[in-house]
Amino acid sequence: MRDFSHDHSALALNTATLGHNIDGHGAGWTPERIIDACAELGLGGVVFWRREIGKRAIEIGDHARKTGLNVAGLCRTPFLTGPLAPKPEQAMLDDFEASIDMAAGLGAEVLTIVVGGVEPGTKGLGHSLDRVAEIVVRMAPLAAARKVKLALEPLHPVYGGDRSCLVTLKDANDLCERINHPAVGIAVDVYHVWWDRSLAAELKRAGNRILGYHLCDWLAETRDVLLDRGMMGDGVADLKAIRQAVEAAGYQGLCEVEIFSAQDWWKRPPQEVLKTCVERFRTVS
Amino acid sequence: MRDFSHDHSALALNTATLGHNIDGHGAGWTPERIIDACAELGLGGVVFWRREIGKRAIEIGDHARKTGLNVAGLCRTPFLTGPLAPKPEQAMLDDFEASIDMAAGLGAEVLTIVVGGVEPGTKGLGHSLDRVAEIVVRMAPLAAARKVKLALEPLHPVYGGDRSCLVTLKDANDLCERINHPAVGIAVDVYHVWWDRSLAAELKRAGNRILGYHLCDWLAETRDVLLDRGMMGDGVADLKAIRQAVEAAGYQGLCEVEIFSAQDWWKRPPQEVLKTCVERFRTVS
Numbered sequence: 001m002r003d004f005s006h007d008h009s010a011l012a013l014n015t016a017t018l019g020h021n022i023d024g025h026g027a028g029w030t031p032e033r034i035i036d037a038c039a040e041l042g043l044g045g046v047v048f049w050r051r052e053i054g055k056r057a058i059e060i061g062d063h064a065r066k067t068g069l070n071v072a073g074l075c076r077t078p079f080l081t082g083p084l085a086p087k088p089e090q091a092m093l094d095d096f097e098a099s100i101d102m103a104a105g106l107g108a109e110v111l112t113i114v115v116g117g118v119e120p121g122t123k124g125l126g127h128s129l130d131r132v133a134e135i136v137v138r139m140a141p142l143a144a145a146r147k148v149k150l151a152l153e154p155l156h157p158v159y160g161g162d163r164s165c166l167v168t169l170k171d172a173n174d175l176c177e178r179i180n181h182p183a184v185g186i187a188v189d190v191y192h193v194w195w196d197r198s199l200a201a202e203l204k205r206a207g208n209r210i211l212g213y214h215l216c217d218w219l220a221e222t223r224d225v226l227l228d229r230g231m232m233g234d235g236v237a238d239l240k241a242i243r244q245a246v247e248a249a250g251y252q253g254l255c256e257v258e259i260f261s262a263q264d265w266w267k268r269p270p271q272e273v274l275k276t277c278v279e280r281f282r283t284v285s
Numbered sequence: 286m287r288d289f290s291h292d293h294s295a296l297a298l299n300t301a302t303l304g305h306n307i308d309g310h311g312a313g314w315t316p317e318r319i320i321d322a323c324a325e326l327g328l329g330g331v332v333f334w335r336r337e338i339g340k341r342a343i344e345i346g347d348h349a350r351k352t353g354l355n356v357a358g359l360c361r362t363p364f365l366t367g368p369l370a371p372k373p374e375q376a377m378l379d380d381f382e383a384s385i386d387m388a389a390g391l392g393a394e395v396l397t398i399v400v401g402g403v404e405p406g407t408k409g410l411g412h413s414l415d416r417v418a419e420i421v422v423r424m425a426p427l428a429a430a431r432k433v434k435l436a437l438e439p440l441h442p443v444y445g446g447d448r449s450c451l452v453t454l455k456d457a458n459d460l461c462e463r464i465n466h467p468a469v470g471i472a473v474d475v476y477h478v479w480w481d482r483s484l485a486a487e488l489k490r491a492g493n494r495i496l497g498y499h500l501c502d503w504l505a506e507t508r509d510v511l512l513d514r515g516m517m518g519d520g521v522a523d524l525k526a527i528r529q530a531v532e533a534a535g536y537q538g539l540c541e542v543e544i545f546s547a548q549d550w551w552k553r554p555p556q557e558v559l560k561t562c563v564e565r566f567r568t569v570s
Contacts, residue, residue: 120505123526124521161520170483195442196442220447
């Protein structure tokens, strides 16, 4: 297991940690300012949300590379299924393609897929997972052609209804085996999987399908399941054990801190948040 | 699979469906009034919460039996672990024993255990599950002597931090195998398990350990994870498929409707709620 106690060059910032994923939140920093702050603090990478990028993907990607920062990823495709997916289907597919293009423009290695919830009019997860498989099979060659990898992210089962019919790492492994395309893998986020007693076995099974590892913590008394994530060390997830299993599976890439926290961290000065991320990354992650 | 379309004698009411599990909510009906209403509507059973019973367990149990209604269960033991468990340990054990005595007094066949969350100062679920096993092993003989069965209820992983370190049916099966006592089994609640793709296999494994089956629905856009459960048919859980698997595992007992719904069903007249439960039980459950 890697020793981060004196080295946080494997740390990446997901800008959601500064509230930049949602309108009306966030410090309002430009992508360039975020890149400069991360580079100055010695982070290794940054992950943006599409709303921050607009039509400036190439110029922002170039700025990151000039500072030595890796644009590790982009959040995210549209929801593919469920009540929040763009309608009609062609609008969803067009938006999926636009997200691939943006990732390619940024030079981001990975585009995250949050698959979407249960298809209206259906029951259970099976039908929706079938739809996800069909759509990703269709889009994977396009991503591969643009040198972008697609990371299916299993979300916590609490989002099973509206945001993600993909709710466990086991289901993500099953889905990857069905899709069977080298451009398609998995993002592992401790917030979504910390409770899963099958995690170590499924991480081993995932192996080099693991395209990203996301850090935060699960607060024992979570007040809001969307926007009350904890800073590493403040919750009950066994972060060291999870990372050990992730690395034992072969993953040696960046660790991306991604904390949605409307009532706490988003209200603090960004510099304080970033410094706390570094300190907690070195000590408890 | 049993046909309920013309027969709802397998339906039981959990009084939480009328808001009776939480102070400040609920229709305020006495246990006797609830029993009479259920009997009149042709239900087969009722499940109470301890706060409704006080010192009148035997008299309430007798009233139910006079009307032909089965007191199918009692909710519940104290939390055994985590931030919400009574302290010190002896207070928790005393309260556990008091809950067994109350179930015996009512003549309730089953006492539900919601195990409690992650032990303060620990990370992950393992240590807390070890504690749960120790405590249940210690209390099971007492329950058996009072002719009460203990039903471990796996809760949705969203409660993993504070309310239940037991979050899947697989974990409940593993725990039962460790405890290995004939008075200890499992309660299966669709709200907590509907998303689990391993459900059918784990139900089969559970077999005659299944001591109860709880009905409600998971609303696609759940506004509150504690108090926004849906009426059967209004959500995305595949209720027919789950019941088919429960019955294939051997369970032929009562189906207990348990809907926590502060903003919707708890605001409606109890008679309307009960009649809707009957109608939905016959048609979509």
